[in-house]
Amino acid sequence: MSPVIEIDGLTKSYRRFGRDSRRALDGFDMVVDSGQVHGFLGPNGSGKTTTLRTLLGLVRANTGTMRLLGVPVPGTLAGVMPRIGAIVESPQFFPNFSGRRTLDLLAIAGNVPRVRVDEVLETVGLSDRAADRVKTYSLGMRQRLAVASALLKSPDLLILDEPANGLDPGGIREMRDLMRSLAAHGTTVVLSSHILGEIQLICDSVTIISDGRRVAHGPVADVLAASDKGEYRVRVPDLTRAAAVLAAAGATVRTGSDHLVVADVADPGWVTATLARESLFLTELASLTPDLEGVFLELTGTMPTQGRHRQASEMAS
């Protein structure tokens, strides 16, 4: 698979009047292979949107190189832009234009056949409301309109910043199906989202950014596996005795409020056998497989800290 997005050593600082400049990207790297659904994750202010804006020529990078669909950008961006559909942050439209007119004008500007307008309206489920003014649309409908505008070009690469923003559960599911369908037909989809469960469900690979730097990347399974510590959650009636037995047998044990977390064991059967020998019988034994949310919170330093407020200065550490 050839990469459709290659970013190498991207830096970007925003000048602020009367204050020190703010570094949004600090040597960021990213690679997205073609035909994938790629998740782009990061906390608020981590540099996601700056990355996408820089990639799409809206923001000028300080240093670094970028290639889109194999060609260097922003130098030759105009050549590849007809093959890229994108929405960045919360897209807004003229409130007094109808959805159809909004798409019509983009289709004219982009030399896209007008028949595509009806097709994409149908795709995102807005055909019935196409003649209504955008100002009468809900947030979710505006989001659908934005996705429709990105689909107008029949893009090879679709970049969507928070596409599920404002969608109800049904809409999120439709969006997920749409992404899958597009990927199945060869479109590479890059999704920036905070809905980590969705990302885990539909993405083949992810890049996680924190404080302007990449902190994890690769296939979702690999990223999850890298954070798998081989821990098990154990519930027994007598937690104190069970903890002592397992520790004496060589396991590492942490005690929770109603369970134990056991690590450094060969397999879960060893836990069952060790406790059974002491007449301690399990009520629960579960592998603590990391999910994307846990990995994200840990890697980006945004895990809530019990008992005190998390400070902004702690995020980077």
Place this chain on the structure above:
Amino acid sequence: MSVVRAEWRRLFARRFTRIMLAIVVALFAAVAIGVAVNYHRVTAADRAVAQQRMVADQQQVTTQLAECQREQSDPTAGGPYNPLPPDMTCEQMFTPPQLDWFLPEQWVLTEQGKAMLTVFGGLLALFGFAVGASYVGAEWSSGGMTNLLLWRPRRVPLLAAKLGTLLFGVAVSGLGLLVLWAGMLSAIAATRGQFGHLTTGVVESMALYGARGIALALATAALGFAISTVGRSTVAALGVAIGYVIVVEAAGHLVLANMLKVAKPERFFLSSYASAWLTKKVSFSASGVCTVTPDGGQSCGFTDWSISMSHAAVVLGLLLAILLAWAFIAFRRRDVT
């Protein structure tokens, strides 16, 4: 070309453009109705009334002329007409009244058409500025500019296409409004006034007044466009315009005239240059130092200034060029966040 087509449709699909066009047409109609209400063609009744007044005035003038002549024949006699002002005779002072003096004032196209076309130019210039500022300002505030750049990432050609579309739109609107205005003036002349001596030269001259009005509207549209592009909002352009009027032309006038004793400070203001462009020339005159003459009188010197049409074109053109260059450079380099 596709961008121009899309922008053309967008320009006239915008509610702001339509409302501004409606406002300009309404203002034209208000001015036309005002003129139509205040003037009418001379009727037989008007003539009869004027004749009566003229006869009455004639009698009074004859009496006053006789009195004046009597006072002049006896230099020792006093009276209101003795002595007469230098180089003045009683016959010059009391000329027989004419019927025209007592007829209602007539609205004559050849005499008042140019002033009305100057009003047209002023209104069109305001229309141009508002539409130009809003056209690109709304794109920034709505996020439409970001959307457009995702389709057309070459910024300078994109902005040039938008500017070109705007100017063409204002020119077409201006031409249409000029035809409408000319039609209204002709209707007034035909029904409530007179055309006057409408020669080819007069018509050409009035057409040039209209053309200069459209040209000024193109300039103000580009000005609004440029300021909105730099400030990234319609409010920025309107704020700069209102600020200029309040700070420079109102407060600045007070400071220059009263504190710094600058004579006729309005000769420096952009509104004077715009006026000179529309009317071909604007003149200012201020009295200078007065000196006592040997016979005990006073002699005051006057200083005159004028702004010609070509002078105005250079100043306004230069200002426009600087602002447009600034807008294009800012747009080309700016981070769209």
